[in-house]
Each structure stands twice: as structure tokens, then as C-alpha cells.
Amino acid sequence: MAEREEKGEDALVAEIQKKITETFEVFDRESNKTVDVREIGCIVRALGCFPLRQKYRNCLNRFQPIPEDVILHAFEALDENKCGYITKDDLVKHLTQGGEPFTQEEMEDMLAVALDPETDILHYRDYRVKLVVDETKTFPFNG
Template sequence: MEVAIPINNELDQRISDAFCIFDHHGDKRIDIREVGTVLRFLGCVPTEQEINEVIAATEMEESAGDVHLSKFMPYVAQLLSERKMEPASPEKILAAFQVLDPEQKTYITKEYMSKMMMEEGEPFTQEELDEMLAVAIDPITA
């Protein structure tokens, strides 16, 4: 028997809509491996640790490996209301870029950027790096 999940506001509706895109069986469940994708679809920029925290808080006890919308929606609505996992502002991104460009050349080489993304902070996988570089590299100077 399907239990109705109340949608109380626009935020709940956004979360439900994003969740349901990845609900491949139409049973208000997603695989835990989709949690990061749903969060990113909602405009969040979570770390792997934050994704794991969302999974830990919302994973179904009776069906390990799944997250149900009834637990996911209120938890994520609270995170979004608290402005958690928001992307950096353009000013903050520019400031970070300037740290990586101390000579003020106004560009960073592909090799240097790849090294930074693979070795510093939360490292990218090769696939993530390839995807990022596909849109980050200036096609004129590449």
C-alpha cells in the first residue's frame, strides 16, 4: 500500500521532482548511489562526506541501499533551508583562481589545473577531471 507523502511547499515540490527523476521504479525510492546526483541536480555542491551524511540519515533501515522520499525530502529541505552545500559565489571562485595564478597571467595551464584537482583537497577521479576539463579549457588556446 502506497503512503501519500505530503508536499507542503515549493521547496518540498522541488526536492520531490528531483528525487523522482532518479526513481527508476516509481516506488519513491532511489539507490543510495543516486543521492549525490539528486543533491547536485538541486543545485547543491556536496562533498563526499556530506553525501555520506545524507545517506546515513536517510537510508532505509528495512531496505539497506535505498533511500525513500519520505525520509529524504524533510532532511534535504532542512539542509537547503540552512543554506548547506551551496556553491561558492563568483567572488570566492575568482579569489581562489587568483591564488592559483600568482603571476596574474589570467589563465592556468591544463597540466597545473589537473595536478591541483587530482592532488589537493577532495581529489577528483580521472572521469570527473575529464568532464570538468571538457568545459573548462578555452578551445581557442587549447
């Protein structure tokens, strides 16, 4: 029984390592086993961890993923024309003028990952899938 549990743990560790490797490879634009330090935040979020800025860290004991329907509703609220996408200009406007605005670096990081490189628009129904965490396949991090 213990041997079976150990094999299950080994498989889980292998799966986690594979996911980390695959995620880093997405951001390794030059295929040289390195990523830009400014992309670490995006990589961490892509792995299902949602670190908070220092002033909010004491409010939560663990990182909480956001459900897919909440993400979709948020994007739909920004899609004033209800066309299924958000233009780069509209996205920049929303993320820099309301609430806690993105920094220029955060904005550049998000746009590099989120926008279709040919059309400069965000197809949010496709993009939201990248933002959703499958809680059954993530490593439980405690804050």
C-alpha cells in the first residue's frame, strides 16, 4: 500500500515538474533555457499561483484561483460592443485608468501574452482558458 502511494506521489511530482517546464518553455522566446526576469510574475500566475502585492498578503492564508465564469464575466463587462474581443487600446484604457492601475511593465507583460500578434486584439474566450487553474492538478501552495 505504501509503495502504491509512493508511486502516486512520484507521478504527481513528475506531472508538476512537467507543467513547470512546459510553462517556462512558453516564455523562453529565444529557446536558450532562460526567461526574462520581468516575466516571472506571468509564469507564476500561469502555474496557478496568484501572489498578492505586499499590502494585501496579510489578508489571506493561501492563494485563491479565480473561477472561469468570474473571469469570463469580467471580460464581458469590458467588451462594450459585445463582440467577443477587446482591442488593445480598450484593454490598455481599462487596465491603466481604473482601480489599481497596471504599471507599464505589467501592461507590456500582459499584452505580450494576451494579444493576438496579428490583429492586436484579445479574444477573451480563448484567453480565459490560460487564466483558469484546474485545482485538481495544482500543487497546494500555502501563503
